[in-house]
Amino acid sequence: MPSGAGPVPPPGPLAGLTVLDCATLFAGPLAATLLGDYGADVIKIEHPRRPDPARTHGPARNGTGLWWKMLGRNKHTATLDLSRPAGAALLLRLVEQADVLIENFRPGTLERWGLAPERLHEVNPGLVIARVTGFGQFGPYARRPGFGTLAESMSGFAAVTGEPGGPPTLPPFGLADGIAALVAASAVQTALLHRTLQGGQGQVVDLAIIEPLLTLLGPQASAYDQLGTVPTRTGNRSANNAPRNTYRTRDDRWVAVSTSAQSIAERVLRLVGHPEVIDEPWFAGGSGRAAHADLLDAHVGGWIAERDLDDVMAAFTEAEAAVCPVYDIRDVFADPQYRALDSITTVHDPELGPLRMQNVLFRLSATPGSIRWTGRPHGADNEAVYGGRLGLTADELKVLIDEGAV
Numbered sequence: 001m002p003s004g005a006g007p008v009p010p011p012g013p014l015a016g017l018t019v020l021d022c023a024t025l026f027a028g029p030l031a032a033t034l035l036g037d038y039g040a041d042v043i044k045i046e047h048p049r050r051p052d053p054a055r056t057h058g059p060a061r062n063g064t065g066l067w068w069k070m071l072g073r074n075k076h077t078a079t080l081d082l083s084r085p086a087g088a089a090l091l092l093r094l095v096e097q098a099d100v101l102i103e104n105f106r107p108g109t110l111e112r113w114g115l116a117p118e119r120l121h122e123v124n125p126g127l128v129i130a131r132v133t134g135f136g137q138f139g140p141y142a143r144r145p146g147f148g149t150l151a152e153s154m155s156g157f158a159a160v161t162g163e164p165g166g167p168p169t170l171p172p173f174g175l176a177d178g179i180a181a182l183v184a185a186s187a188v189q190t191a192l193l194h195r196t197l198q199g200g201q202g203q204v205v206d207l208a209i210i211e212p213l214l215t216l217l218g219p220q221a222s223a224y225d226q227l228g229t230v231p232t233r234t235g236n237r238s239a240n241n242a243p244r245n246t247y248r249t250r251d252d253r254w255v256a257v258s259t260s261a262q263s264i265a266e267r268v269l270r271l272v273g274h275p276e277v278i279d280e281p282w283f284a285g286g287s288g289r290a291a292h293a294d295l296l297d298a299h300v301g302g303w304i305a306e307r308d309l310d311d312v313m314a315a316f317t318e319a320e321a322a323v324c325p326v327y328d329i330r331d332v333f334a335d336p337q338y339r340a341l342d343s344i345t346t347v348h349d350p351e352l353g354p355l356r357m358q359n360v361l362f363r364l365s366a367t368p369g370s371i372r373w374t375g376r377p378h379g380a381d382n383e384a385v386y387g388g389r390l391g392l393t394a395d396e397l398k399v400l401i402d403e404g405a406v
Helices: 027-037 066-071 085-097 117-123 148-154 175-197 212-216 220-227 262-271 275-279 286-291 293-305 309-318 329-334 336-341 382-389 394-403
Strands: 018-021 041-046 075-079 100-103 128-133 204-208 245-248 254-257 323-325 344-349 353-358
Touching: 018 027, 018 085, 027 041, 027 066, 027 075, 027 100, 027 128, 027 175, 041 085, 066 353, 075 382, 085 117, 085 382, 085 394, 100 175, 117 128, 128 175, 148 175, 175 204, 175 212, 245 293, 254 309, 262 275, 262 293, 262 309, 275 293, 286 293, 309 323, 329 336, 382 394
Parallel strands: 018 041, 018 100, 041 075, 100 128, 128 204
Antiparallel strands: 245 254, 254 323, 344 353
């Protein structure tokens, strides 16, 4: 473990697994981060002269990238030029000891370097290989460069996001990459479970970033197939129920209201002084209410606009109706529920000192995950990885460095 990481936490549920993170930017590396959060021993492999661009993405303090501190947490960092025969040979030696390899090169790249899945499985038949690309390993777009923005556009997400009559709207963060990372981590664990239950054989995970968002968009595909309907942009409204929107309070704050449950919808309309609409036949289902969103928004929005945020929150809470303020990150830091969950936790960073970041995604009672250390400098663990794990001497490592392989 890197020095200065603080007390040793209990081992996570994935302790004993070794993951080689050979991916760059976000979907693949974040999948490796999630595995590392729950105890996997992650080795981040970066090009000796071209570090993961995530190191310089986003905000920085004193030249230190803050995104990398989160994305690179719980990872050892080593450099390796896989395009050089000596680099590919070293990776094969690491593969012998690994359980998982995550990569996001364009299809055919590993094959060109002599590192095709078939070759990796010759070295280690139990290896799970996660290939995370924009468009998957086959098909007419397979070799195109693929990024989350393209997935957000092609999946249909952007087409339904934004105000009616306005332009399609992209999220201001890596939504498609983040969802793909969650799916990739789940796929890896599924393949590892299969390996355990079915006799030790590894397999290849082919994950196209354009696909996971399709599932999150719900019944769009089936509705188009059966009804020919194409969803349109509805702003903050939902096509499935109402009232569902954001509303401005008298003191210029915003709240979000959800009425997915019929009982909640009834409580909200009673609270805002319009119980008469509850008896309307159309009010009995989400689709009927959505068709009358103008009326319901006028009732709810008008009531909220006459009150300050604290009064709105108190009234909705007493009525057991679903509401919350629209938060920015300052509000997240101050919120007592997030504090109770330790959702934003404090970790020690050797360069920055105390550093707050998102905690692990979920809590396990017996084998909790943990942030053992933050993102490490480029190549900081070369000696530990190649000397400690593979037994290379200092002279052998220097030769490889001089050759540009490490």
